[in-house]
Amino acid sequence: MKQILCGTLGAVVLAGTLSVTSLNIEANTVPNPMAIPNPMGIPNPMAPTQSNAANPTESEYEISAEFGGLPVSxxxxxxYYLCTACHSVQTFAQLRVTDERWDYLWDWMIKEQGMADYGEENKEIILSYVKRHFSSER
Ligand code: HEC
Incomplete structure (x- = not known):
């Protein structure tokens, strides 16, 4: 009788431990009902990108009065000096295009819009600047 009691008690304790353990596991793996299901980790091309949402990229940077309202970086x-000779900052600061499109626009400005070839160094500086701030990719 004592043995049976101990056995039962042991089983109850064991079952208790097991169920608590399984509960803990469950609590840790409860799916977030607000999460967008993406089991394969495939990027959703329709998801709003951060830069499109409320343009937080801009808010990270101080807006310069000296440079026509361009974000300072x-x-x-x-x-500012090389790109506002013919048009305002707005002509390019409102664009959100891909990096590839920026590369294309650089050549297009030279070939079709009469912009001087400012050289590799300026190209590098300006293209990294506009891609940092006016890209649809970040
Ligand atoms: C020699 C004059 C000149 C200079 C310098 C110049 N642009 Fe332009 N740009 C133009 C003209 C002309 C247009 C076409 C008409 C317009 O949109 O105002 C244009 C158009 C653009 C457009 C197209 C806007 C759209 O609506 O798609 C972008 C982007 C642009 N420029 C960026 C730049 C950047 C960046 C620089 C500096 C590297 C620059 N431009 C320097 C003359 C110039």
């Missing part, structure tokens, strides 16, 4: 001065 490396290359802002070069971009």
């Amino acid at each position: 490396e290359g802002v001065d070069t971009t």
Whole structure:
């Protein structure tokens, strides 16, 4: 009788431990009902990108009055001086295009819009600047 009791008690304790353990596991793996299911980790091309949402990229940077309202980061001065000779900042600061499109626009500005070839160094500085701030990719 004592043995049976101990056995039962043991089983109850064991069952208790097991169920608590399984409960813990469950609690840790409860799926977030608000999460967008993406079991394969495939990026959703329709999901709003951060930069499109409320443009937080811009808010990270100080807006410069000196440089026509351009966000202040490396290359802002070069971009401002070389890119506002013919049109305003708005012509390019409102664009959100891909990096590839920016590369294309650089050549297009030279070939079709009469922009001087500012050279590799300026190209590098300005293209990194506009891609940092006015890209649809970040
Ligand atoms: C020699 C004059 C000149 C200079 C310098 C110049 N642009 Fe332009 N740009 C133009 C002209 C002309 C157009 C076409 C008409 C327009 O949109 O105002 C244009 C158009 C653009 C457009 C197209 C806007 C759209 O609606 O798609 C972008 C982007 C642009 N420029 C960026 C730049 C950047 C960046 C620089 C500096 C590297 C620059 N431009 C320097 C003359 C110039």
